[in-house]
Amino acid sequence: MGIFRGLGHLAFKVNDLEKSVAFYNAIGFPEVLRLQKPDGKTWIVYHQIGDDLFLELFPGGDGNPVPGPDVTGVNHLSLTVADIDKAEKDLAAIGIPLMHPRNNARGIDGNRGMWIADPDGHRIEIMEMAPDCIQYRAVANHHAGGKPHVLTLG
């Protein structure tokens, strides 16, 4: 095993805290903890993703939208769903639009996906991982002691 257990949390610097809190509550990650500074202002809001995985929202962003997709830094995050058709309907029902109309075909990795953006423009890829997707096959290969997979597309 490596030296890490896994992801602990992701932290976002946000422009409008309550707007972001409402967004993440709405997509199913409830606020579980809020830490306040001595002056009563909010320092961090924690949202639960899994029982030991959190999102942290810090207020006080610089007022700009997040950096674009070609900029050095964290580019996007991906969230998984069991059923992407249901997730698309559920997101529409709570008024969260997709960034692009969904192409229902499986991607080159074998998975179905779609994209949403949070209030600051953070790109979120939503994935329904297929049991035989290239990522899971690569992990199985890793456990079997194999070399990393190099795949040629097309």
Next chain:
Amino acid sequence: MMTGINAIAHVALKVKDLDRSMDFYVNKLGFKEMMRLPKPDGSPGVWLVYLRITDTQYLELFPDGQGDRAPGRDATAINHICLGVSDIDVTLAHLEKVGIPLTQGKKMQMDKNWQAWIEDPDGNRLELMQMADDSLQFAAIRAMGGKV
């Protein structure tokens, strides 16, 4: 949950120098390369490399990042990534051995967890955290009926 969204599957980094980032994440931090994909349009070079954090959590590295440094800590952006560790002393000893300096040393924060900080080659801030059984986060999860 209503939308069925239930986990973080991966975090993707746009990196300035893929070899430099691979040295950091693979050779030094110990994440294993799972696979790499060529560019979909057939042009030379790598489109992305998948690294394994756990069997169901991956780090994606995309080369050709524009700009030398990730956004600073006050920018509206993803601010940092936290990696969970079982024993922070073991992790810090490993980091010393492989020559990764701490940007902030081991400290117990008010949430009762041990933490330390490092930066990746692009300046992305990485928090290392050993969660305590009685941490504020776990207490909040238990209060909601979660099992931690």
